[in-house]
Every structure is written in C-alpha cells, then in structure tokens.
Amino acid sequence: MARAAEIVKRLVIGRALRSEETHAAELPKRLALPIFASDALSSVAYATQEMLLVLTVGGLAYTYLTGWLAGGVVLLMAVVVLSYRQVVRAYPSGGGSYEVVSTNLGPRSGLVVAAALLVDYVMTVAVSVAAGVDNIVSAVPSLHDARVGLALAFVVLLAAINLRGVRESGRAFAAPTYLFILGVLVMCAIGLARWTAGDPPVAQSAGYGIRPEPGEADLAGAAVVMLALRAFSSGSSALTGVEAISNGVPAFRRPKSRNAATTLAAMGLIAIVLFSGVTALALISDVHIADDACRLTGFPGDCENAPQRTVIAQVAAAVFGGDESFGFYYIQTVTALILILAANTAFNGFPLLASVLARHRYLPRQLYTRGDRLTYSNGIIALATVAGLLLWVYQASVTSLIHLYILGVFTSFTLSQIGMVRHWNRTLRTGTDPAARHRIHTARVINGVGAAITGLVLVIVLVTKFLEGAWLAVAAAVLLWLTMRGIRRHYDSTAAELAVTDPRAEYLPPSRIHVVVPVSTLHKPTLRALAYARALKPDSLEAVTASVEPEDVRQLRRQWEEAGIDVPLKVLDSPYREITRAIVGHVRSIGAGSGPRDVINVIIPEYVVGHWWEQPLHNQSALRLKSRLLFTPGIMVTSVPWRLSSSAHAAARSPGQAPGSVRRGEPPPSRPRQPSGGSGDTGS
Known part of the structure; x- marks a missing residue:
C-alpha cells in the first residue's frame, strides 16, 4: 500500500525537489x-x-x-x-x-x-x-x-x-x-x-x-x-x-x-x-x-x-x-x-x-x-x-x-x-531629494x-x-x-506559556524517576521494554497488569517467577475489566505521593506492522492508554517498538520510508521512540 501510494504520488506531482532548487522555480x-x-x-x-x-x-x-x-x-x-x-x-x-x-x-x-x-x-x-x-x-x-x-x-x-x-x-x-x-x-x-x-x-x-x-x-x-x-x-x-x-512578486526573476x-x-x-x-x-x-x-x-x-x-x-x-x-x-x-x-x-x-x-x-x-x-x-x-x-x-x-x-x-x-x-x-x-519627492507625489x-x-x-x-x-x-x-x-491568540498564548525565563531552573534534571511498564503477557516486546526500563536506572521500577481474567493473571505470575525477572509485578484490581482506567489510576496514585520535581515514565511496548489492514488488529489498548496518559501532568510516555516481520518486508519493497524503517542518523531499531499520537500495544 505504501509503495503504491508513493508511485501514484510521483506520477502525479513528479520527483521531489531539494530546497536549494528554489531558484529554478523563478519565472x-x-x-x-x-x-x-x-x-x-x-x-x-x-x-x-x-x-x-x-x-x-x-x-x-x-x-x-x-x-x-x-x-x-x-x-x-x-x-x-x-x-x-x-x-x-x-x-x-x-x-x-x-x-x-x-x-x-x-x-x-x-x-x-x-x-x-x-x-x-x-x-x-x-x-x-x-x-x-x-x-x-x-x-x-x-x-x-x-x-x-x-x-x-x-x-x-x-x-x-x-x-x-x-x-x-x-x-x-x-x-x-x-x-x-x-x-x-x-x-x-x-x-x-x-x-x-x-x-x-x-x-x-x-x-x-x-x-x-x-x-x-x-x-x-x-x-x-x-x-x-x-x-x-x-x-x-x-x-x-x-x-x-502583487502577491506573487517573489516568484519573478530578478x-x-x-x-x-x-x-x-x-x-x-x-x-x-x-x-x-x-x-x-x-x-x-x-x-x-x-x-x-x-x-x-x-x-x-x-x-x-x-x-x-x-x-x-x-x-x-x-x-x-x-x-x-x-x-x-x-x-x-x-x-x-x-x-x-x-x-x-x-x-x-x-x-x-x-x-x-x-x-x-x-x-x-x-x-x-x-x-x-x-x-x-x-x-x-x-x-x-x-x-x-x-x-x-x-x-x-x-x-x-x-x-x-x-x-x-x-x-x-x-x-x-x-x-x-x-x-x-x-x-x-523623511525624503529630501526633489526628483524623488516629485515621483512620490505622483x-x-x-x-x-x-x-x-x-x-x-x-x-x-x-x-x-x-x-x-x-x-x-x-x-x-x-x-x-x-x-x-x-x-x-492560541499561538501567542502557547508561545508565552512555553517561553523560557530561567534556563538553569528549566534545565535541572528530575529529582526522582519512577518507571511503570504495563504488560499483559510475557513475550519478546515485554522483555525489550523491561530491559530498556532497567537501562534508564530509575529510582523505582515496576511492571503492572490489570486483573481482567484471573486465570491469565495466575499464568503471567507463574511465567514471571519461572523467568526469574527481578522487576516486581503489581496486579491492579479491575472489577469492571477496564485496563486503561486501572493503569491510569495507579500511575496517578504514584504521582500524588511524589515530589514536585519527580517524573513518572510509562514505557509501553508497541507493534510496528507493515500492512494497513494489520493496524486495527494491534495496538488498540495502548492507544487508549496513551490518549489518557498524555493529558496527565507529570507523566512521560515512551513507546518501545517491536517490528513484526511484515514491516521488514514492507521496508524492503518500499522505495521510500516504510513504517518502522530507519534512516541514516536515526536510532537503531532497538532504541525506543516517543509516541506522536499514534497507536501502541501493551502486548495484548
């Protein structure tokens, strides 16, 4: 789909032009x-x-x-x-x-x-x-x-x-x-x-x-x-x-x-x-x-x-x-x-x-x-x-x-x-030249x-x-x-709100970092997210799961213990089977007991797919979780991508930048990326 869209785009508008080619467009x-x-x-x-x-x-x-x-x-x-x-x-x-x-x-x-x-x-x-x-x-x-x-x-x-x-x-x-x-x-x-x-x-x-x-x-x-x-x-x-x-003067040649x-x-x-x-x-x-x-x-x-x-x-x-x-x-x-x-x-x-x-x-x-x-x-x-x-x-x-x-x-x-x-x-x-003043009068x-x-x-x-x-x-x-x-007015108020008055104060690191990793099952994306969370060396780290099906929770605990994972797993009560509400409530409770310069980082595993029809099949619970957490003060949300095999095939086929592909100078696939409002996955 990405390749087909790229081909149609190039047929309609032609090849992309570099910024320095702007002078070639002068008329x-x-x-x-x-x-x-x-x-x-x-x-x-x-x-x-x-x-x-x-x-x-x-x-x-x-x-x-x-x-x-x-x-x-x-x-x-x-x-x-x-x-x-x-x-x-x-x-x-x-x-x-x-x-x-x-x-x-x-x-x-x-x-x-x-x-x-x-x-x-x-x-x-x-x-x-x-x-x-x-x-x-x-x-x-x-x-x-x-x-x-x-x-x-x-x-x-x-x-x-x-x-x-x-x-x-x-x-x-x-x-x-x-x-x-x-x-x-x-x-x-x-x-x-x-x-x-x-x-x-x-x-x-x-x-x-x-x-x-x-x-x-x-x-x-x-x-x-x-x-x-x-x-x-x-x-x-x-x-x-x-x-x-008069509106198009810049388009003319000199x-x-x-x-x-x-x-x-x-x-x-x-x-x-x-x-x-x-x-x-x-x-x-x-x-x-x-x-x-x-x-x-x-x-x-x-x-x-x-x-x-x-x-x-x-x-x-x-x-x-x-x-x-x-x-x-x-x-x-x-x-x-x-x-x-x-x-x-x-x-x-x-x-x-x-x-x-x-x-x-x-x-x-x-x-x-x-x-x-x-x-x-x-x-x-x-x-x-x-x-x-x-x-x-x-x-x-x-x-x-x-x-x-x-x-x-x-x-x-x-x-x-x-x-x-x-x-x-x-x-x-301000003008004094007689000839120029005559032209101005005219x-x-x-x-x-x-x-x-x-x-x-x-x-x-x-x-x-x-x-x-x-x-x-x-x-x-x-x-x-x-x-x-x-x-x-919106842009002005936003600029005023974001203006830096004291760079030293704004640049101070957080006092403490609390990391929360939502999980639903133990698999490779979950382990990658946990490994990245440990690499941050936070002050506190825990994995959380919502108790929707008791049997699933018991199986997850058993796998957790057998794998010897040294990150504590906390089971959140969810009587109405709402994963998002349980996790958001827990994260907010951590924030309520934290200091003013403490930061809570929620790290979410995310699938990267290669086909448009795969997107509705994954990442929906994480999308809801992100949409709630991004509006919560003091919360940072990080996505750790796991690229499915279909995304690799799509990257090989696409002449442009496929979903999940990496350009020179970008972090390698194992590095996390910040969400841009897209969907994520907690492993479900």
Missing part, C-alpha cells in the same frame, strides 16, 4: 503572465455578459447603457493597474495588499484584507471553472447535464498540475493563454473591420425579444440609476485577478519588482483591449441574453432546459460566419481553456497568501511549509477542496456564484490604496484616486449585491477573520 515574464494574469484576462469572457444580464431585467430598453458602463469599467481597470504598479515597487516581498495594509493601517485591517482575499480566491476558482464549463456547453449542448461533474474534474486537474510546481503550471497554461489573446484579438479585428465596411456581424439572438421582469418595464429616476449601478458592479468582475501579481510591474502593465493593457473589443462587438452584433431563457421571445426549443449561448460564443458565431465555422470552435475552445485555467491565478495566490498568514501565526503552520515540488501543497489542496464544494452546492452556476464574487477584490483594492497613501505620506516626511495622487474610486465601487457592489447573495461572502470573510484572530 520569466513570458511565463509569469499566463500564471498570474490568466484570471484578469479571462474575465473579459463573462464581464460583458454579466452587465447585459442585469440590464435586460427591464427588457431591451436599458441596454443602451452598456457602452457607458463598459467605459467606466475600463477607467477603473486602468486606475487599479496603475495603483498596483506602485504596490509592487514599494513592497516587493510578495505580501501584496495584506502587507501594505498591515504595515500602514495595522494588523487588524490587514487581516480584513487577508480574509477578503482568501474568500475571493476560492470564488475565483469556482466562477472561472463554472464559466469555462458554460462555454464548453455552448459548443456541445449535450454536456449540459454533466456540468457539475466536468467542473469538479477540472478543479482536480488544476490542483494536480499546480502540485507539480510553478514552472510546470506556467508551461502548461502559457499556450492556452496566448492562444486566447490571439484569437480574441483576431475576432475583434475582423468584426470591427466588417462593421467599418458596412457589413456588421449579426448575432443569432439579435431577433429575440426580451420580456421585462414584473415591475421592471418602466423604471425611472433612482430606479434606473440603481439598475445601472448593479450592472456596473457585475461588469467590474473584469478586474478580478489584478492583485495577483529584478523582481521591475519585472512584476512590467507584467502588470502588459496584463492591464491586454485586458482593456480585449474587454473593450468584446463589448463593442456584442453591441454591434446586437446580442440578446437574459437571466432566464424563457423571457426571450423567439427562443427556439425548450427554454427551461436548453442552455443559452454565452455572449462571447454568440459574437464568435456572428463574426466567423456561424456555429459550424473553425473560428467559432477555436474561440470556444480557447475561451473554455483560459476560463478554467484562470483558476490557476488563485492556485498561485491563495497558497502564497496562506503561507504568509501562517508565518504570521494567523493560520495553521502546515500552510507555511513547501511540499515535495517546492509548492505550498497544503494550501493548494485546501483551495481545491473548498472550491469543489462550492461548485457542487451551487451546481456550477455562474449566475449563482457571481453574486458572491468581487466583494473581496474591492475590499483589498480600497484598503491597499489607502495604505499606500499613508506609505507615501510617511516617505515624504504616486500618492495615483493611489489616492484609486482609493476613492475603488471605495465607491465597493459601496456599490455591497449595496447592489448584498441581498442577492453577497452577504454569504461577507459572512464567510467575517468568520474567517474571527478564526484567524483565534488562531493567533
């Missing part, structure tokens, strides 16, 4: 772009659609707002990209928004950003994969009923690729990202050229009408403004992933800050061009789409079960001459790929941020360490698990998941820009404008999406914030 810009920018680039595939879905609740009357709202999204994206270029230059360590806010606004505010970003990374995986599956279904409608299974399979695949390492995931995702950019640019060029030439593309849905939702037909005044704000907040999903590069800033600028420019082109073609080709297909008049087929085609699918069909053209299938293929691979941004950002938080003792320490391939594998697995659960609960529906999205992004945007303004203010108080203005705009958008998103499901994201972020505060 050039051409690989960093698809790894960190795939989310921001891919969101152009659904951002326009999300705006239209909101505007068409009132029918076709309000779609004229699309262009103006798209212009606002483009302006917002430009401001955010410029702002984050200041972040990567000022804070190249990779903490991103969390580090900026923690340093300048305090740790509590930094934890707000961290909680919001962690939730948003989970949503990035869920929304990106669901949107990718939507585009697959648009090309192959027969897969509609398998959408949840497809989504979960893609999450597992992404996790496996990322477990192989950053460079490997970059190579795997580079081609789809660049093919998507090329395909959408060609589509936009052809579509706009046809429009300029007087032959504009026409979408398949251009002839559909849209029935307004009840009460949404004749909106006026504040109601129209509210509708526009809702549409704008949905379109702002195009900004998701912009912050990922000079890290400059390369990260260059990649961020390239990402922003490409995303703006693609989003503008797709939105313009959607308006030119007169794409009609609604949140419910049954509101589309003229929709062919069963509106309750037949899926609508996505906006980008309709645009591709209109530009390239139908849904049987090569261009249509090319766009659908690369769009589905990049939407699914966009989740890779989160698979890089989430583990990095979780590692930083674990280093600061806000998350479990297991999230801090790297795995075999120098990736933060525990963070990758945690992200895949939670995102997969969301996809299953929400049936991989983009419309349902999108309401939980982007709230965390704008929380981090706003607080990080406010933090940067504070950073520049502090820098100005950067402060950029971050100040960014804070104002993203703060306004945050309010809009919160107001317009709260009751539609965003409250769940808020609740999740609050719960995560409280959990991280609790983890930090």
